[in-house]
Amino acid sequence: MLQAALRSGAAHRRAVFEVFARHLPEGRRYGVVAGTERLLDALADFRFGEEELDFLSSTRVVDPPTLAFLADYRFSGHVRGYREGDLYFPGSPIMVVEGTFAEAVLLETLTLSILNHDCAIASAASRMVHAAGTRPIIEMGSRRTHEAAGVAAARAAYIAGFDCTSNLMAGHRYGVPTAGTSAHAFTLLHDDEPTAFRAQIDSLGPDTTLLIDTYDVAEAVRTGVELAGTGLGAVRIDSGDLALAAQQVREQLDSLGAFGTRIVVTSDLDEYTIAALAVAPVDGYGVGTSLVTGSGAPTAALVYKLVAREDSSGRIRPVAKRSVGKPSKGGLKSAYRRLSPAGTATAEIVVTAGQPLPEGRPLLHELIKNGERVHNEPLSAARARHRASMAELPPEAHQLSRGYAAIPTVFD
Amino acid sequence: MLQAALRSGAAHRRAVFEVFARHLPEGRRYGVVAGTERLLDALADFRFGEEELDFLSSTRVVDPPTLAFLADYRFSGHVRGYREGDLYFPGSPIMVVEGTFAEAVLLETLTLSILNHDCAIASAASRMVHAAGTRPIIEMGSRRTHEAAGVAAARAAYIAGFDCTSNLMAGHRYGVPTAGTSAHAFTLLHDDEPTAFRAQIDSLGPDTTLLIDTYDVAEAVRTGVELAGTGLGAVRIDSGDLALAAQQVREQLDSLGAFGTRIVVTSDLDEYTIAALAVAPVDGYGVGTSLVTGSGAPTAALVYKLVAREDSSGRIRPVAKRSVGKPSKGGLKSAYRRLSPAGTATAEIVVTAGQPLPEGRPLLHELIKNGERVHNEPLSAARARHRASMAELPPEAHQLSRGYAAIPTVFD
Known part of the structure; x- marks a missing residue:
């Protein structure tokens, strides 16, 4: 495609690409933007090196003029986008890329890969955080997804309000707070449970979290309090009827005087099972599989579409395909979130270039200008946003049940 | 966990960990092993460098003796495993890791991340390949998954029988055959469709694949054959009722004399929609989202469990937790696929150490011995396997409908 456009000359036309979702995952009321800063990091290194060019040349994937173009490739255009942590709805132009067709079309796969993954995870995470209320959630899903995706997932979950992650690389690379846990293997490694618990308490102090369901839960609780004292930090339950088990363990802990010992539950939790545990005496959740797989929606369905380009006379003209059942709207756009006087979001306003600007909170911010990154913020800013x-959302947006986008997207 | 075990001394006990799936994704009849060679590649580099150690030290994640252990870390044990492309069933011990507890427990996340991802993709891909029959399938899902996961997904799909990928990095890194396609953006970039088609044919020759649903399909077919001649390679349809559209396009192509022009269809295909197109005049499929998300099962649910370890007397003893509803079986195991005289698989036989070896095809092969990789095979071997x-599977294993594991797993 690039090769043919370079040959026809059209590759050098100014072009505008837009990232948007035609729909949210079924029944979801909002999406969460994540991945923007990761994309900006990746774009800084987006070049074709000798090794890549050799591959493209030896396999004849592209012709020599295209190879020459790629060898000099450096994105010199502009990128505006929604900032991380903000919300999006169907049709929100969450990123707008302007440049020549050639330089902008090359960014499609990288841009969509990062945003589709990170938005999917953050969108699922946000619902889990809401379901958990004030109770903390630990991200622990790395082992259920691609080894690099796990690091990005921990970062996206933190943006959406998770408290920490078991992924140490996410701590190292992005400063996400980390937390560990012991596994059944640790208990099984030792000759018996008391020996294992003693080893853990000796090394980590009584404030540690003991895993209590390797053998008999009630016996493990008794042993844990006996060895750590009533200052035992926490116990973790990873199997069984968690609501019932938490109730029984709470009663036992209280009867032993361990009133401050917290109860952490894990075991294939998602937003629904978290919500179902609201009345159980649980102090924290660990979530793995359902987080890293987007809780049923592992990709955000974002697309990267050409919405405007220069014509032969040099004017920028909106374009849109007419494919059956795949709506898209041409034109360079900006976007605003309309708020009521009380500060509640009432609509996503998407305006095509040339139309009067509406009231509302501007959603698109400059990220790259003339090829230079002009936006860089700490993860804490995304989390706060x-x-x-x-x-800002109306209360019904927070329902877990299936529904429709929390606010309408209004064009022009 | 490692720190406490180092302190108690138990970390140095000989231990056996096993990778297995307690269940297949709902309704699936078999799983496909993939990721083994990727894991062996990754293990060769699995060290803790200065940067990682500084992070662990400055954040006090672990204590100084643990840091010292990690600084010297190098896996010196043994790994046996099912080879890529082979099948697995619930309880199949697809990988067995032997070493000290300390060195083996550290590999859990890396091992499961790679195998859970790659097995999930290969398992979905295999069903799509079966549904497609003799028609080729192109993998084109990179933009719908994490940027690094897309490369691994293309590789896993190729093992399971996909013909090629649009992911050039998978071509570069793993030698997966690559194929490109033009997007609606290419047509929209040009002033009109004939100009775009002419640019593509000029650059890539008449044997190229024209995308025909940007505006009007019938007009695009007419234009394509007019410009490329009846030797036009292929046309791609990406929207609408694909069966109907393919039928109409086939009739139109034939009426224009373009009998050899192939029809490729794309648009959120999965194994079911591929199967539904069996009677349509389609010559090839492009599959994206459903492939990289495992077609409803984005992770393989593989776990990494301690199944045996040395006791205080130096003997290796089987261990297994008793957590409610999470079956696992202790002991060092080997596995064989029992075949009928006609060569049809009849059972997965899993044997604990010390039991007599059964008849059947041995499934576990040496991958790492005393820390050294002893297995390395080209991707083509996995594809052939x-x-x-x-x-070998009985015919009913290939049904797309929901069912049960194709063969029973028999222990001992």
Whole structure:
């Protein structure tokens, strides 16, 4: 495609690509933007090196003029986008890329890969955080997804309000707080459960979290409090009827005087099972599989579409395909979130270039200007923005049940 | 966990970990092993460098003796495993890791991340390949998954029988054959469709694949054959009722004399929609989203469990937790596929150490011995093995409808 456009000359036309979702995952009321800063990091290194060019040349994937173009490739255009942690709805132009067709079309796969993954995870995470209320959630899904995706998932979950992750690389690379846990293997490694618990308490102090369901839960609780004292930090339950087990363990802990010992539950939790545990005496959740797989929606269905390009006279003209059943709307756009006087979001306003600007909170921000990154923010800013954007939504947006987009998207 | 075990001394006990799936994704009849060679590649580099150690030290994630252990870390044990392309069933011990507890427990996340991802993709891909019959399938899902996962997904799909991928990195890194396609953006970039088609044919020759649903399909077919001649390679349809559209396009192509022009269809295909197109005049499929998300099962649910370890007397003893509803079986195991005289698979036989060895095809092969990789095979071997293992299955295993594991897993 690039090769043919270089040959026809059209590759050098100014072009505008837009990232948007035609729909949210079935029944979801909002999506969460994540991945923007990861994309900006990746774009800084997006070049074709000798090794890549050799491959493309030896396999004849592209012709020599295209190879020459790729060898000099460096994105010199502009990128505007929604900032991480903010929300999006069907049709929200969450990223707008302007440049020549050639330089902008090359960014499709990288851009969509990062945004589709990270938005999917953050969108699922946000619902889990809401379901958990004030109770903390640990992200622990790395082992259920691609080894690099796990790091990005931990970052996206933190933006959406998770408290920490078991992925140490996410701590190292992005500063996400980390937390560990012991596994059944640790208990099984030792000759018996008391020996294992003693080893853990000796090394980590009584404030540690003991895993209590390797053998008999009630016996493990008794042993744990006996060895750590009533200052035992927490116990973790990873199997069985968690609501019932938490109730029984709470009663036992209280009867032993361990009133401050917390109860953490894990075991294939998702937003629904978290919500179902609201009345159980649970102090924290660990979530793995359902987080890293987007809780039923592992990709965000974002697309990267040409919405405007220069014509032969040099004017920028909106374009849109007419494929059956795949709506898209041409034109360079900007977007605003309309808020009521009380600060509640009432609509996503998407305006095509040339139309009068509406009232509302501007959603598109400059990220790259003339090829230079002009936006760089700490993860804490994205996390705070997510909380603020969520607080703008009408209350019904937070229902877990299937429904429709929380606010309408209004074009022009 | 590692720190506490180092302190108690138990970390140095000999231990055996096993990778297995307690269940297949709902309704699936078999799983496909993939990721083994990727894991062996990754293990060769699995060290803790200065940067990682600084992070662990400055954040006090672990204590100084643990840091010292990690600084010297190098896996020196043994790994046996099912080879890529082979099939697995609930309880199949697809990988067995032997070493000290400390060195083996550290490999859990890396091992499961790679195998859970790659097996999930290969398992979905295998069903799509079967549904497609003799028609080729192109993998084109990179933009719908994490940027690194897309490369691994293309590789896993190829093992399971996909013909090629649009992911050039998978071509570069793993030698997967690559194929490109033009997007609606290419047509929209040009002033009109004939200009776009002419540019593509000029650059790539008449044997190229024209995308025909940007505006009007019938007009695009007419234009395509007019410009490329009846030797036009292929046309791609990406929207609408694909069966109907393919029928109409086939009739139109034939009426224009373009009998050899192939019809490729794309648009959120999965194994079911591929199967539904069996009677349509389609010559090839492009599959994206459903492939990279495992067609409803984005992770393989593989776990990494301690199944045996040394006791205080130095003997290796089987261990297994008793957690409610999460079956696992202790002991060092080997596995064989029992075949009928006609060569049809009849059972997965899993044998604990010390039991007599059964008849059947041995499934576990040495991959790492004393820390050294002893297995390394080209991707083509995995692809051939997949075909051979599939041919062993009874015919009912290939049904797309929901069912049960194709063969029973028999322990001892």
